[in-house]
Amino acid sequence: MAKKERKSWVRQWREMSPVTRREALAGYAFISPWLFGFIFFMAIPILASFFISFTRWNIVSSPKWVGIQNYERIFTSDKAFVQSLKVTFRYALIYLPLTTAAGLATAMALNAKVKAVGLFRALFYLPYVAPQIAATLIWMWVLNPRYGLLNTMLGWIGIEGPNWFHDPDTAIY
DSSP: OOOOOOOOHHHHHHHSOHHHHHHHHHHHHHHHHHHHHHIIIIIHHHHHHHHHTTEEOOSSSOOEEOTTHHHHHHHHTOHHHHHHHHHHHHIIIIIHHHHHHHHHHHHHHHHOOOTTHHHHHHHHHHHHHHHHHHHHHHHHHHTOTTTOHHHHHHHHTTOOOOOTTTOHHHHTO
8 A cells, every 4th residue: 555645834825715714714803803812821931931931030030040049949848748739629620610610600600591590590690780879870970060069060160061971972981
């Protein structure tokens, strides 16, 4: 049986039909934001951290290459390393599964077709909505055209404040 020849990606690209090539380019265009984000916010910092782990660096001066000296110190004489491993494993084995299960249970309860689900949803989202409502009420008081804090302060320096919410020139802002 003859060995199948592997084609280079350049040859494969050239042999594609124009439609297939356009579809491939569209696919690359759609994944490019994620790809750039991954490269600049994940891959480069990970590689930089890996490089820095082989140096002695205090951020003020230039990094000095020390090789595996940092790893030798961590594994042989650093007492906090063992404790950090215990905490990390405890976090990974207890906290993550429990919070994932609690989140899944909450999502299922919010999506269930039961009698009081509307009340449950309202109570669940109330802590997220209440601060926004409070902030809205405060801004309505500050920007009130008759007795609002901002118009009162503008009046102290002789400027008549606008009707913030009802004037088309200011309401948009």
